[in-house]
Amino acid sequence: MDIEELPGVGAATAEKLREAGYKTVEAIAVAHPAELKEAAGLGEGTAIKVIAAARDSLQMGFMTGIEVLEKRKTMRKISTGSSALDGLLGGGIETQAITEFFGEFGSGKTQICHQLVVNVQLPEEEGGLGKNALYIDTENTFRPERVIQMAEAKGLKPEEALENIVVARAYNSDHQMLLVEKAEEVIREKGIGLVIVDSLTSHFRSDYTGRGMLSDRQQKLNRHMHALQRLSDIHNLAVVVTNQVMMRPDFFFGDPTAPIGGHVVAHASTFRVYLRKSKGGKRVARLIDSPNLPEGEAIFTVVKEGIKD
Numbered sequence: 001m002d003i004e005e006l007p008g009v010g011a012a013t014a015e016k017l018r019e020a021g022y023k024t025v026e027a028i029a030v031a032h033p034a035e036l037k038e039a040a041g042l043g044e045g046t047a048i049k050v051i052a053a054a055r056d057s058l059q060m061g062f063m064t065g066i067e068v069l070e071k072r073k074t075m076r077k078i079s080t081g082s083s084a085l086d087g088l089l090g091g092g093i094e095t096q097a098i099t100e101f102f103g104e105f106g107s108g109k110t111q112i113c114h115q116l117v118v119n120v121q122l123p124e125e126e127g128g129l130g131k132n133a134l135y136i137d138t139e140n141t142f143r144p145e146r147v148i149q150m151a152e153a154k155g156l157k158p159e160e161a162l163e164n165i166v167v168a169r170a171y172n173s174d175h176q177m178l179l180v181e182k183a184e185e186v187i188r189e190k191g192i193g194l195v196i197v198d199s200l201t202s203h204f205r206s207d208y209t210g211r212g213m214l215s216d217r218q219q220k221l222n223r224h225m226h227a228l229q230r231l232s233d234i235h236n237l238a239v240v241v242t243n244q245v246m247m248r249p250d251f252f253f254g255d256p257t258a259p260i261g262g263h264v265v266a267h268a269s270t271f272r273v274y275l276r277k278s279k280g281g282k283r284v285a286r287l288i289d290s291p292n293l294p295e296g297e298a299i300f301t302v303v304k305e306g307i308k309d
């Protein structure tokens, strides 16, 4: 069904919606009225009506337990390369979910992202999805050379593996949000099964400094997380984001670090994994509040070939 066929959407409105990135009935159905208002210049009333019509046409809203189960059955998992880490995650990185890796510098966040953009390309029986990857790089740390090493270790042709990764450099937080909001087309065209945002929070942290801007920042971050959630849901893809930690000066016991982004990021991430460096180049991953998995730890290593046990 084309978006023109929705009651109340004429040619001009359809054009505006498309330009703003709402190209399908599905994309409109899961939008928030305020987003449509802002992005496509619709009046509040029109936005509400258009969204309701899109939802009706898709018969969204209520699902039975069985339907939820059916949808969960289409969920797939991507192997991280470490069976211990996969085990911690219940088999790998899930589609229809956001997985957040947070930890201090050098803890292996970017290395895991590189491994996943390779592994997603593997056939299902080898722990992949047989699909491609979109890498949103905010810190200029995407390294094709590293992908080549990891692809070779997995028996993929390095050039083909690189060809299957779409890299987008994000220059500031607004640009980063825009890249996600406009990702629909590239996801469809390139058969994307994994979206990486490395790092999720660095731009937000530097663009919104000071106490007075905190609520603005959290609001934007919230919208960004929702856009990512929506992509994972509509396209049955995995979203992986990385996050740094900050020191809590008021903290006296235990670990004095906390992930950036506070409740907004915590709430929107389905899986949160805390990474820390350990002895002998080892890394420890700890799973934190998952909806259906026990908390626990796994040990993995980063070597030339990539992520291993």
Ligand code: ATP
Pocket: 103, 104, 105, 106, 107, 108, 109, 110, 111, 112, 244, 302, 303, 304, 305
């Ligand atoms: P930041 O917060 O700074 O972005 P990060 O968590 O993303 O940090 P990574 O870049 O993933 O950190 O990890 C860097 C570490 O990965 C290096 O310090 C090194 O230990 C390891 N590493 C990187 N490349 C290789 C390689 N080719 N062979 C072995 N280990 C490597």
Ligand code: MG
Pocket: 109, 110, 111, 141, 198
């Ligand atoms: Mg990094």
